Amino acid sequence: MATLNVPPVPPSPRDDAIALYTAFKGFGCDTGVVINILAHRDATQRAYIQHEFRTMYSTDLLKRLSSELSGKLETAVLLWMHDPAGRDALILRQCLTAENLEATTEVLCSRTSSQLQYLRQVYHTKFGVYLEHEIERYASGDHKKVIDESKTDPLLLFGLRLKEETSLFLDTKMATLNVPPVPPSPRDDAIALYTAFKGFGCDTGVVINILAHRDATQRAYIQHEFRTMYSTDLLKRLSSELSGKLETAVLLWMHDPAGRDALILRQCLTAENLEATTEVLCSRTSSQLQYLRQVYHTKFGVYLEHEIERYASGDHKKMLLAYLTIPRSEGPEVNREIAEMDAKVLYKAGEKRLGTDEKTFVQIFSERSAAHLTAVDHYYNSMYGHSLKKAVKKETSGNFALSLLTILQFSANPAKYFAKMLRKAMKGLGTDDTRLIRVIVTRAEIDLQHIKAEYLKKYKKTLNDAVHSETSGHYRAFLLLLLGPNQ
Incomplete structure (x- = not known):
């Protein structure tokens, strides 16, 4: 229920950075241009604009905004430019140091449990001190006691009731995880x-x-x-x-979702398992990838982009880097005219010509939303008599084709895509336990219920039965617990 109005096809972060720089030039700032751009970009897009501005002009955009704006407008715009958790951390830092406990309470007691968990990490990263220690320092009496007690009570963190919630990586509506009502x-x-x-x-x-x-x-x-x-x-x-596969599954399960994805990618990249790398990167949303980049750097001290530069190559590398760094809308809105035009552009870049214009495929697949790509596929099928998936298979190959197909299939039906990945893990002689663990563990708190339904529909066998026949012992028991009751 956000009020933010983002253009269906916004300018690229580079174009926005150039427009902002132009607005800053000369005598006085064209403030109208500045606020018109920034007030129509979401958190992911604003982050990429800052990155582009720094890259192009060797200047921090926040510092430049601070020098060009003033008063309450400066305060509002600078706060808007932060990512949500970073913004909350900054607000709390300012409130606590000013001993504004009313505002501190407002922020802490109006955030979900998982938001507060992440906020504590961000606060420590940004300011080098623990938020709990700051509260110890500035709060007092029963007000502080509520917070102190919350450290050991799962139903109370900073005075909050534990809520049913969704977060950046988790959507519990179709999860299979079975948590006791009162654990x-x-x-x-x-x-x-x-x-x-x-x-x-x-x-x-x-x-x-x-x-x-x-x-x-x-x-x-x-x-x-x-x-x-x-x-x-x-x-x-x-x-x-x-030990063994059970150890692998349990340890992966214990990580928070973004930290888990970061760990999976680190292991896949260092093992040069580009198929698994592609599966993870191309099946995450734009905002998830933005956060994942931050977590990856925090955990391993290197940028995920640099790792991809190192281990991937050719058009596959270009696709992964573009998909990782370019912001995309995540809503259901589709501009039908642009979708139809994209279908025509892809046909001209592929099947209509001798050779393939890979750059065009990279651009459209990395810049368009999942809903938009699904519409492009529909128009492609209507105009040319077969699916965009078939065209991609015909015009591209190797890991580049894999990345395009992953994006396309995940955009159309995430549950169907992961059902296919699970079938691939268990089909034939032997079991790809790494893939099996990766999919079940990463989707159990998101959409594994949907995946189970798609698996049954496509393969005429329940996913529980398939896993049961391919695993054994406590390893089997653990995966089946994550899968929930058999259908």
Whole structure:
């Protein structure tokens, strides 16, 4: 229910950066141009404009805006330019240092649990201090006590009720994860896990039964409690107690979604597994990719773009880099005229000519939304008698073709795409457990219910039955818990 009005086909971040620079030039700033651009761009687009401005003019756009604007307009525009979590961190920093506890309370108590979890990380990254320590310093009495108690209560973080929520990476409406209506506290879960680790051998059944029934926020709290109570990292302890495919699956499950994607990409890139790299990058939304880039750099100290430059090549590299860095609309709106025009442009760039104009394919596939590409496919089929997918297979090859097909199939029907990936993991002799784990773990809190339905529809077998026949032991039990009841 946002009020932000973004053009269906906005100018590129480069064009916006040039327009802003032009508005700054000369005597006085053309303020109308500046606010007309920035007030019609979403968070992802604003981030890319800042990146382009810095690249082109070796100047920080925020500093330039600060020098060109003034007063309340400057305050409003500069705040608007931050990503949501960075903005909240800045607001809290300003409120706390000014001892404005009313505004501090307003911000903290009007954010969801997962937003606050991420906000704590961002605050520490930006300012080098923990938000909890700042609250300890500036708040007092029962007001502070609510916050102190929230550190060990899963139903209370900074005084918030735990809400049913959606976040950047998670959409629980079609998740298969089965969380108890009133789960034990993170402290109780930490104690139960520690008890399961004690003695000779690990009580693996207890471990997976706890972790497979906790959502991302709850798993993060459990890790925090375990470290606080036993001065031990829970992931390291799990790694020492579990082994094989179960260890791989559980450790991947324990990460937050963006951190998990970053880890998967790091492993895939260093192993030069470009097929898996393509699967992950080309099946994430524009805003997810923006956040993923930040997390990747924070975790590994290198830019994801630089890693792709290093390991990918040719048109495949160009496609991945463009898809990773160019902002796209994520809404359902489609300009039918532009979609029809794009279909014609792609035909001229491919089937109509000798050779293929790969640059045009990269441009359209990286700049258009999922809904728009689906409409392009419809027009392509109507005008030329076969699908855009068939044209891509005919005109391109290798990993470049794989990237285009992944984007196209994911745009049309994400659940159908992942059902196909799961079938691929289990078809034939042997099982691709890495792919099987990756898809189930990353989609369990998003759309695995849809994927199960698509799998049954296409392959006439339930996904639970397929996984059961391809796995064994506690590894099987864990995956089946994530899958939920058999259909």
